[in-house]
Amino acid sequence: METATASGSGTVTAKRKPVFVKVHQLQPNTSGHTLTVKVVSSKPVKVTNKNGGRPSFSSRPLQPSRIAECLVGDETGTILFTARNDQVDTMKPDTTVILRNAKIDMFKGTMRLAVDKWGRVEVTEPANFEVKEENNLSLVEYELVNVEE
DSSP states (O other), X not given: OOOOOTTXXXXXXXXXXXXXXXXXXXXXXXEEEEEEEEEEXXXXXXXXXXXXXXOOOSSSOOOOOOEEEEEEEETTEEEXXXXXXXXHHHOOTTOEEEEEEEEEEEXXXXXXXXXXXXXXXXXXXXXXXXXXXXXXXXXXXXXXXXXXX
16 A cells, blocks of 8 residues: 655655754754753743834734743753743743754854744653753854855
8 A cells, every 4th residue: 555645756754763962062053953951940031012013904913922031951051042932831940841943043143042833842751960050052152254265
């Protein structure tokens, strides 16, 4: 029996097992990371209305975005995670989460971890590691250098 696929080739592609990375392995402007981290702290960030306070004429009212800056980490280091909307409720201190398809955004020259609509934040069993808070990757400032050939 052949199984239909989106490509119509009749073959089934096996899903790849996720490759878990550690916090200290994260690099600027990379994506597709899967990692298990503990939430160290979470603080809400004040968000201003995107349309500058002007009335909206769309059919649905604008929902204010909820954003929290969360310090997350594992036994190799920590990094700031930007939690958005429903993710804010999940990212409570002392919670262990698996971040799937996470990406590194650059903010004022520093790395921030984020999960957009293509990824997932899942609560998992409490991890048995101590977070290494003295190695905070979000405190390292990067500078964009153009290399001419």
